[in-house]
Amino acid sequence: MEMTNGNSCPGEDMNLADPRLEVDLGGVRLKNPVIPASGCFGYGYVMSRFYDLDVLGAISFKGTTLHPRFGNPLPRVAECASGMLNSVGLQNPGIDAVLEKELPMMRSSFHGPIIANISGFSLDEYRECCRRIDGAPGVEIIELNVSCPNVHGGGMSFGTSCESVAEVVRAVKEVTSLPLFVKLSPNVTDIVSIARAAEDAGADGLCLINTLLGMRIDLRTRRPIMANGMGGFSGRDIFPVAVRMIWQVSRACSVPVIGCGGVASAEDVLEMMMAGAKAVEVGTANLINPTACRDIIRNLPAAMDRYGIENLKELTSSAQGN
Amino acid sequence: MMQNIYKILENREIASGTMSMRLEGEVDFYRPGQFVNIAVPGFTLRRPISVCDWDDRSFTIVYAVVGDGTERMSRMLPGESLDILAPLGTGFDPDAGAERPVLLGGGVGCPPLYGLARRLLERGVRPTVVLGFNSAEKMMLLDEFRALGLDVYVATLDGSYGTKGFVTDAMRLNGLDPDYFYACGPTPMLRAVCLGLGIPGEVSLEARMGCGFGACVCCSVETVGGSKRICMEGPAFRKEELIWK
Ligand SMILES: Cc1cc2nc3c(=O)[nH]c(=O)nc-3n(C[C@H](O)[C@H](O)[C@H](O)COP(=O)(O)OP(=O)(O)OC[C@H]3O[C@@H](n4cnc5c(N)ncnc54)[C@H](O)[C@@H]3O)c2cc1C
Ligand SMILES: Cc1cc2nc3c(=O)[nH]c(=O)nc-3n(C[C@H](O)[C@H](O)[C@H](O)COP(=O)(O)O)c2cc1C
Ligand code: FES
Numbered sequence: 144m145e146m147t148n149g150n151s152c153p154g155e156d157m158n159l160a161d162p163r164l165e166v167d168l169g170g171v172r173l174k175n176p177v178i179p180a181s182g183c184f185g186y187g188y189v190m191s192r193f194y195d196l197d198v199l200g201a202i203s204f205k206g207t208t209l210h211p212r213f214g215n216p217l218p219r220v221a222e223c224a225s226g227m228l229n230s231v232g233l234q235n236p237g238i239d240a241v242l243e244k245e246l247p248m249m250r251s252s253f254h255g256p257i258i259a260n261i262s263g264f265s266l267d268e269y270r271e272c273c274r275r276i277d278g279a280p281g282v283e284i285i286e287l288n289v290s291c292p293n294v295h296g297g298g299m300s301f302g303t304s305c306e307s308v309a310e311v312v313r314a315v316k317e318v319t320s321l322p323l324f325v326k327l328s329p330n331v332t333d334i335v336s337i338a339r340a341a342e343d344a345g346a347d348g349l350c351l352i353n354t355l356l357g358m359r360i361d362l363r364t365r366r367p368i369m370a371n372g373m374g375g376f377s378g379r380d381i382f383p384v385a386v387r388m389i390w391q392v393s394r395a396c397s398v399p400v401i402g403c404g405g406v407a408s409a410e411d412v413l414e415m416m417m418a419g420a421k422a423v424e425v426g427t428a429n430l431i432n433p434t435a436c437r438d439i440i441r442n443l444p445a446a447m448d449r450y451g452i453e454n455l456k457e458l459t460s461s462a463q464g465n
Numbered sequence: 466m467m468q469n470i471y472k473i474l475e476n477r478e479i480a481s482g483t484m485s486m487r488l489e490g491e492v493d494f495y496r497p498g499q500f501v502n503i504a505v506p507g508f509t510l511r512r513p514i515s516v517c518d519w520d521d522r523s524f525t526i527v528y529a530v531v532g533d534g535t536e537r538m539s540r541m542l543p544g545e546s547l548d549i550l551a552p553l554g555t556g557f558d559p560d561a562g563a564e565r566p567v568l569l570g571g572g573v574g575c576p577p578l579y580g581l582a583r584r585l586l587e588r589g590v591r592p593t594v595v596l597g598f599n600s601a602e603k604m605m606l607l608d609e610f611r612a613l614g615l616d617v618y619v620a621t622l623d624g625s626y627g628t629k630g631f632v633t634d635a636m637r638l639n640g641l642d643p644d645y646f647y648a649c650g651p652t653p654m655l656r657a658v659c660l661g662l663g664i665p666g667e668v669s670l671e672a673r674m675g676c677g678f679g680a681c682v683c684c685s686v687e688t689v690g691g692s693k694r695i696c697m698e699g700p701a702f703r704k705e706e707l708i709w710k
Contacts (some may be wrong), residue, residue, distance in 0.1 A: 189697075193468070205682070213685070213692055218673040220683040222510045227673060234692065235681045237575060297637040378509065380552075412499065424691060428548040433550070 155443055163454040164443055166200070168324045169348045169420045170248035171256050171283050173200035176412060176455055177418045177440050180403050181206050181260035181286065181326075181398040182231065182427035186245040191252035193433040197281025198440055203258035203424060204241075204249065207276075209268045211237035221359040221368040224379025226405070228357050230371035233262050233291065240271050242279055249281070256283040260326070263301075264294045264396050266314045274318040285321045287311060288399075290310060290328040290353045290375075302328035302353075312344035324348035329381075329388060330356050349392060350401040350424065352385045378427035381405045386418045391458055407435065409442035415457060417462035470571060472547045474523060476539070479603040481574065484539050489523045490658065497581035498556025498669050498701045502677035504548040507532045511550065512538070517532045517576035517606075518583065518658070524551075527576035527605065553677050557667055557701045559584040563645030566666075569632045569658055571650020572599065573667050573699065577605050579671060581647055582613055591615065597632040597650065602624035623709070625642055632660055636705070643680045647701075659704045667708070669700045 164175035181203040189447055196202065214234030221228040236245065238427025249257065259276045263269035269287065276282055289302035289311055300305045308325065313376060315323060325341040338349055344350075352374025359368045367373075368386040391399045402420030406412060408426040415423050428435035452458055471490035479485045494516050501524075504513040512534045517525045520681045530539045541547070542616035559581060566585065568578040575596050585592050594610045597620040609616045619627030620635035628635040631654065636643075639682060646666030655668045672695045679697040686693055688706040693699060 144469070153487065183676075185680045185682075192678075213687055214682070217684070217686070220510070220673045220675045220681075225509055227510060227675065229683055231682055234685055430681050431504070431511065433676070433678060433680075 162299065163447065166330060166455050167282060168201075168284070168401070168424055169324070170324065171201070173256065173422055175440050175443065176416065176420075176422040177202045177436050177443075178203055178258065178401070178422055178424045179423035179429055179436050181258075181288065181431045182229075183426040186241070187249040188252040188403050190429070190433065194437045196253040198437055199253065199255060199257050200422060201284070202249070202253055203260050203286055204245070204258045205235050206233050206262040207235045207238055207241050207272065208233060208262050209238055209262070209271070209272050212234065213241065216370040217376070218369055219372065221372065223359065223378065223380060224378065226376060226380035227430075228359055228369060228374035228376050229367045230374035231353070234369065235240070237336050242275065246279055247280065256292045257281040257282045258286050258290055258320075258324070260306040262288040262291050263311075264291055266295075266310060269311050270314045271356060274316045277319040277321055278349050282321065284348075285315070285319060285322055286324045286350055287315060287352050288326050289328075289355065290326070300328055300330070303331050305336055308337055309340045309344035312341050316345045322347040324350050326350040326353055326403075327388075327392075328353045331402075334388045335391050335395045338396050342396045342398050346397040346398060348401065349396065350403055351392060352381070352404045355381055355384065376405070377408055379405045382411060386415060389415060389420050390418040390463070394463060397430050407438075409439050409446035410444050411444060412439060413450060413452065413458065414445065416458040417460070418465065420458045466552050467493070468548065471549050473541055473543050473545050473547065475543055476541055477526065478539075481602040482602065483527060483528045483703070484530065484535075485517070485524055486538070486541075487525045488549070489683075490549075492519050492522060492524050492551075494519050494524065494552040494580075496556035497584050498577045499552040499554050500556075500700060501549050501551040502553055502672065502674070503538070505536055505537050507537060510675070511677060513553070513677050515577040515669070515700075516552065516580060518580040528653045529573040540678060550577050550677060554696055554700050555620065555698060557581050557647050557669070559588060559590075561645060561665075561667065563578075563590060563592075563643075565643050566590065566645040566647060567636065567643035568592045568594045569593070569636075569648040569650070570596045571632060571654040572597070572603065574648075574650030574669070574708075577649050578647060579606055579609055582610060582615060586613060592647075593643060594618070595620065595632045595641070595656060596637070597621070597625075597633050597654065609684055630655065631679060633657055656709050659707060660709060666703050668704065670695050670702060671700065672696075
C-alpha cells in the first residue's frame, strides 16, 4: 500500500531531532520523552504507514507472554466519555514468535530503543520470557507488566501486593542485565508501598500507570458491553489519577519513573514530567489519532517556550519544589 | 492509508433510520468492502462504516442510526467536515474467479455489496443480488442495484415485501444456483450462509473496534490460520477461514 503523509513533507520530521527534547531514562538516552505505550502500537511497524517512527523517543511493544495467547472473547472494547475500556486479555503471539518475526519487523521501521513489555502468570513465566528477551537486538529496557493475575496466588494480580511484586522483580533480575522497569497497576490501596517494594527488590525504574479496572453496561441489553465484563480503563479521563500517582511515587522513590495514563498533548507531557516523570508513554491517544505521538513531539518546543522551559531534562519533578 | 478531512456533500435519509452520506476528498479505496473510521465530533472512539461506493474524488457510506454517534452524524449538514481514516481493511476479492456469484446482504450489510457489484461488472462478472431486511420500510439500494441491470431478490422477515424469511429462503424459492457468494449482514445471517451454502464464498465480519488500523487487537477473531484482526486481515474473510462455534 502506498503511504503518503497527510500533513507533512518527508524532510520535515528530521527537524524533530532537538537537543532541548533529549532525556535520560535510567542510562538510556532518548531523543525525546515520548514513547508509545504497550498495547496501543502493536509491534510498531503497523504504525509506520502513518509517519516515520524514528521521531519517537522509544517504543514499548505489546505485552508479550511465554506462550501465544488469543485473549478474551469479543466484544473487548467499550467507549467512555473521554476514554475507553479494553479487555483484550493480553493477546500476543508468544515470546518466540516475537523474537523471530515481530522484533525484526519492528527494527526495520524503528531504529531507536525498544522497550520490551513482558507479562506473565507465574514467576517462572516472567523469568523465562525475560531470559529469552535479554540480548535481543534493539531491546534496551524491560518493562514488567505486573497487572496480570498470579495463577499460583489465587488469581490476585502480582502488582497488588508488595511481596509478590518484590518476588517477580528478584526473579527477573537473576536472568537479565537490562534495565528493569516495573509497570505498576493503579488498582491498589497504596501505590507508594508497592513502588517502594519494587525499588527495594532491585527495580531500575518504574512505569505508572496501567489501566484502572472499569465496566460499562449496555442500556438496551442490560448486560456488560464487553464479553469479559470488566476491563482496563484508559484515555484522557485517567490523566489526573496518573499525575497524582507519579507525584506520590517519584517523591518516595529514587529510581526513574516513566509516566503513563491519559496523555494526549504536549502540555500533558510537560505536566507529567513536572509531577516526576523522566519520560512519558502515550497509549489510547494513538488509537484515536494515529499520529498522536508525532503531533505531540512536534508541539513540544512551542509548548516549552510558552511555559519558559529551556530543556526537558531539567523539568522532571520541578513541581515538587526542593 | 490516510487521515484526512472530508467534506460532506450530501447526507440524506434513504430508508427509515438509514442515511446515505457522500463525502468529498482524497479517495484511494482499492477493494469493495473496505471501510472508513470516522471521528464523530464529541465522541472518543471512531465509528467504522463500510464504503458503499466511490469515484475519483468522493465516496458514499450508508449507515443506520443506532446510537448516539450515528445520531450525531445524521444531523450533520452538507459543507461540514469529518476527520476520517481511509481506506481501512481488506475488502472482498472481486477477482475470486466466480462466474455466477450471488451477493447476500442483510440490513446495513447491503451497502458494501453495491460497490462490489460495480467492480464485478467491470470485470465482466454479473452477480445476482439477494437483500434481506426486517420490513419493507427498511429496504434500501434496490433501485441502485437494478439500475446496474442486475436481478434483485428481496426477503423481509415480516413478509411485507418479497419472500417472507431470510436471504437463504429467497435464494431457495427463486431457484438460484450461484457458484460463489459474497455476504455482509448480521452475524446469525453470516453463520447461516457459511454453514448452509455448499459453495465457496466470502463474508464481511463486524466487531467493536479500538483503532481500526491494526494497533490494539481489540477486534481479533480466531480463524483456521490463527488469530486475525477484522480491521486488517478482514473485514472480509473466506468461508473456509472462519470457525463457527
Ligand atoms: C468494518 C465495519 C463496517 C461497518 N459498516 C457499517 C455500514 O456500512 N453501515 C452501518 O450502518 N453500520 C456499519 N457498521 C456498524 C457501525 O460501526 C455501528 O453501527 C456504529 O459504530 C454505531 O455507532 P453509534 O455511536 O451510533 O452506536 P453506540 O452503540 O452508541 O456506539 C458505542 C460504541 O460501540 C461501537 N459499536 C456499536 N455498535 C457497533 C457495531 N455494530 N459494530 C462495530 N462497532 C459498534 C461504536 O463504534 C462505539 O464505539 C460497521 C462496523 C464495522 C466494524
Ligand atoms: C487496547 C489496550 C491494550 C493494552 N495492552 C497493554 C499491555 O499489553 N501491556 C501493558 O503493560 N499495558 C497495556 N495497556 C495499558 C497501556 O499501556 C497504558 O498503560 C494505559 O492504557 C494508560 O495509558 P493511556 O491512557 O495513555 O492509554 C493497554 C491499553 C490499551 C488501551
Ligand atoms: S480495532 Fe484495533 S486492531 Fe482492529
